[in-house]
Every structure is written in C-alpha cells, then in structure tokens.
Amino acid sequence: SQQGEEDPQALSIQEGENATMNCSYKTSINNLQWYRQNSGRGLVHLILIRSNEREKHSGRLRVTLDTSKKSSSLLITASRAADTASYFCATETGFQKLVFGTGTRLLVSP
Amino acid sequence: DADVTQTPRNRITKTGKRIMLECSQTKGHDRMYWYRQDPGLGLRLIYYSFDVKDINKGEISDGYSVSRQAQAKFSLSLESAIPNQTALYFCATSDPSGSADTQYFGPGTRLTVL
Numbered sequence: 037s038q039q040g041e042e043d044p045q046a047l048s049i050q051e052g053e054n055a056t057m058n059c060s061y062k063t064s065i066n067n068l069q070w071y072r073q074n075s076g077r078g079l080v081h082l083i084l085i086r087s088n089e090r091e092k093h094s095g096r097l098r099v100t101l102d103t104s105k106k107s108s109s110l111l112i113t114a115s116r117a118a119d120t121a122s123y124f125c126a127t128e129t130g131f132q133k134l135v136f137g138t139g140t141r142l143l144v145s146p
Numbered sequence: 147d148a149d150v151t152q153t154p155r156n157r158i159t160k161t162g163k164r165i166m167l168e169c170s171q172t173k174g175h176d177r178m179y180w181y182r183q184d185p186g187l188g189l190r191l192i193y194y195s196f197d198v199k200d201i202n203k204g205e206i207s208d209g210y211s212v213s214r215q216a217q218a219k220f221s222l223s224l225e226s227a228i229p230n231q232t233a234l235y236f237c238a239t240s241d242p243s244g245s246a247d248t249q250y251f252g253p254g255t256r257l258t259v260l
C-alpha cells in the first residue's frame with residue numbers, strides 16, 4: 037500500500053501563479069522528499085526535509101513538514117510552463133528505502 | 147540523467163515470454179532499486195540491492211527476479227510475462243552518505259505484454 041497520498045491529484049494554474057500540493061503519510065518518518073517527473077521520464081529529486089525540520093526552501097520551492105499531522109506541502113512560487121510535470125512525495129521510514137505517493141499532476145498554462 | 151541508463155527503452159512482448167530489463171550506473175553507488183509505475187498508483191518497489199551480495203524483495207516482487215552482476219549493474223527479469231506486468235519500469239540508485247536516501251532515476255523502460 038502507498039505510504040504517501042498527494043492532494044490534489046491534478047492541478048491546473050496559469051503562469052505566474054503559485055502551486056501548492058500536499059502529501060499525507062501514515063507512519064513515522066526519518067525524512068520526506070519531493071520528486072518531479074516529466075511525462076514518461078525518470079524522477080528527479082527536488083528537495084528533502086528531515087523529520088526535525090519544519091520548513092525548507094530551494095529556489096522557488098518551499099516545503100513544509102508537520103509531523104504531528106503526518107503531512108507535508110510543496111509550494112512552487114511564480115509557476116512557469118516548464119514546471120508542468122507530476123510531483124511525488126516519498127518518505128524514508130528508517131528501513132533505508134523510499135515509499136512513494138501517488139503524485140500530483142501539475143499543468144501550468146502560458 | 148546519463149549516469150543511470152536503462153535498456154531497452156521500449157519493449158513489446160507476448161504472454162509467457164522471458165524478459166530482462168537492464169540497468170547500468172556510473173555514479174559509483176552501492177544501492178540500486180527497481181520500481182514499477184502504473185497510472186494512478188505512483189511507484190512501487192519491486193526489488194532492491196544495497197551491495198553486490200545483497201538482494202531484497204520489495205512490495206511487489208512476485209513474478210520478478212533480479213541479478214546484481216556488479217556494483218554498476220542490476221537486472222530485472224520477468225520469467226514468464228503476463229499482461230498485468232505492462233507498466234513503466236524504473237531503475238534507481240542511491241548513496242546515503244549524508245544519512246539521507248536521495249535516489250537517482252534512470253529514464254525508464256516502457257514494457258507492454260500482449
């Protein structure tokens with residue numbers, strides 16, 4: 037079964053708008069990671085947040101983690117058409133492997 | 147991206163055939179993984195290997211086998227392919243030297259079983 041569930045499943049916005057996607061998970065984690073996948077391609081690591089961190093930034097990306105609610109959010113600011121992709125959260129639970137969520141499909145229209 | 151390569155990129159085969167998907171990496175990572183991706187289900191772990199002598203089953207290993215021929219090579223076999231094994235298959239590597247298991251993915255193999 038999936039550890040992470042992303043919400044929404046699909047998101048459509050205009051260029052320049054912010055995109056927020058959420059991830060909920062079930063068990064305690066060591067860290068949570070976000071990956072991006074362009075259509076039919078391999079996943080690319082975006083950002084990692086450790087269980088003792090609450091917020092992290094990388095360029096236009098902001099990730100938050102609420103371990104009490106077992107949830108994380110990924111915010112992409114000032115979206116561009118090139119941000120169109122699927123975004124996956126992945127949790128590392130201490131067994132030295134990742135468990136991926138079901139993904140959010142983001143469409144950014146020019 | 148070229149650090150992790152997968153062959154073939156696309157394969158169409160028939161039910162009952164034996165299929166091997168190959169993965170090679172030049173990142174020097176000890177850990178390698180095989181995932182399967184189906185629409186709406188995200189990625190599911192098939193097998194993983196933490197070094198040449200270590201092979202572990204993942205969430206959905208039934209119907210699959212693997213071989214770790216060297217640090218750089220990890221192959222996935224479908225002994226007798228069936229249509230519900232039609233999916234996108236990804237190989238990944240990791241080197242958690244920073245105590246975090248960031249993974250690096252290959253471009254994927256699209257497998258169709260008729």
